[in-house]
Amino acid sequence: MTALLEVEDLRVAYGKIEAVKGISFSVEAGQVVTLIGTNGAGKTTTLRTLSGLLKPLAGTVRFEGETLTGTPAHKIVKLGLAHSPEGRHIFPRLTITENLQLGAFLRKDAAGIDKDIQRAYDLFPILGERRGQAAGTLSGGEQQMLAMGRALMSRPKLLMLDEPSMGLSPIMMQKIMHTIRELKSNGTTILLVEQNAQAALSLADCGHVMEIGKIVLSGTGQDLLHDESVRKAYLGED
Numbered sequence: 014m015t016a017l018l019e020v021e022d023l024r025v026a027y028g029k030i031e032a033v034k035g036i037s038f039s040v041e042a043g044q045v046v047t048l049i050g051t052n053g054a055g056k057t058t059t060l061r062t063l064s065g066l067l068k069p070l071a072g073t074v075r076f077e078g079e080t081l082t083g084t085p086a087h088k089i090v091k092l093g094l095a096h097s098p099e100g101r102h103i104f105p106r107l108t109i110t111e112n113l114q115l116g117a118f119l120r121k122d123a124a125g126i127d128k129d130i131q132r133a134y135d136l137f138p139i140l141g142e143r144r145g146q147a148a149g150t151l152s153g154g155e156q157q158m159l160a161m162g163r164a165l166m167s168r169p170k171l172l173m174l175d176e177p178s179m180g181l182s183p184i185m186m187q188k189i190m191h192t193i194r195e196l197k198s199n200g201t202t203i204l205l206v207e208q209n210a211q212a213a214l215s216l217a218d219c220g221h222v223m224e225i226g227k228i229v230l231s232g233t234g235q236d237l238l239h240d241e242s243v244r245k246a247y248l249g250e251d
């Protein structure tokens with residue numbers, strides 16, 4: 014069986030700085046795969062390349078067997094790959110409903126879009142309660158929920174989340190992690206980038222540890238959670 018997403022020897026540079034130095038990994042349909050690693054390891058660069066926002070120097074990305082190299086970002090969304098970016102990037106002056114509608118900008122099925130907006134409200138009731146409010150008035154955690162809800166509006170086959178727990182209180186973080194589990198049990202495939210290694214590895218089928226542009230360790234979520242070097246470097250243990 015071919016994986017949903019296959020990344021082979023991907024290299025990405027900003028000018029002369031090579032931020033991703035030849036990484037390979039794959040994501041099978043139905044899995045949650047996580048990329049963890051310290052600041053500047055190249056996680057965001059990897060996601061931005063997969064969604065077509067950055068051009069790789071070299072390497073191959075295949076989605077459902079189709080090579081994505083050179084495919085523009087909007088076509089990649091259409092193929093079924095959605096990205097909830099680091100730092101959220103919601104539209105603060107637009108309402109919550111309008112932000113969600115923008116996530117469906119490539120769809121034409123009005124009834125289906127309304128149904129999925131309702132689904133986002135079921136997933137995150139606070140968004141439903143505040144639907145007519147400007148998104149900029151939401152708290153950080155609520156904006157994170159909106160960013161996830163918006164990414165889901167394209168009905169993605171693969172949802173990429175870049176640090177969904179960033180800046181959130183422990184309770185908000187638990188809520189977000191719970192939602193990721195819920196999405197997984199509904200069959201959504203997820204590529205999760207997280208600083209919170211404990212939370213990410215606990216729910217991931219498979220994880221990769223990145224350090225300065227390379228994958229230095231891979232395993233199941235449970236294996237990595239119990240790996241001594243991971244515990245020392247990422248889980249704050251001596």
Ligand SMILES: Nc1ncnc2c1ncn2[C@@H]1O[C@H](COP(=O)(O)OP(=O)(O)OP(=O)(O)O)[C@@H](O)[C@H]1O
Pocket residue numbers: 027030032050051052053054055056057058059099208
């Ligand atoms: N637009 C840019 N121009 C130049 N260098 C960049 C740019 N964006 C990122 N970098 C560099 O590329 C490297 C990887 O950055 P990236 O944002 O992918 O890391 P990250 O793993 O997502 O880190 P974090 O956990 O802090 O979000 C870093 O050294 C960073 O300084």
Ligand SMILES: [Mg+2]
Pocket residue numbers: 056057058099
């Ligand atoms: Mg990042």
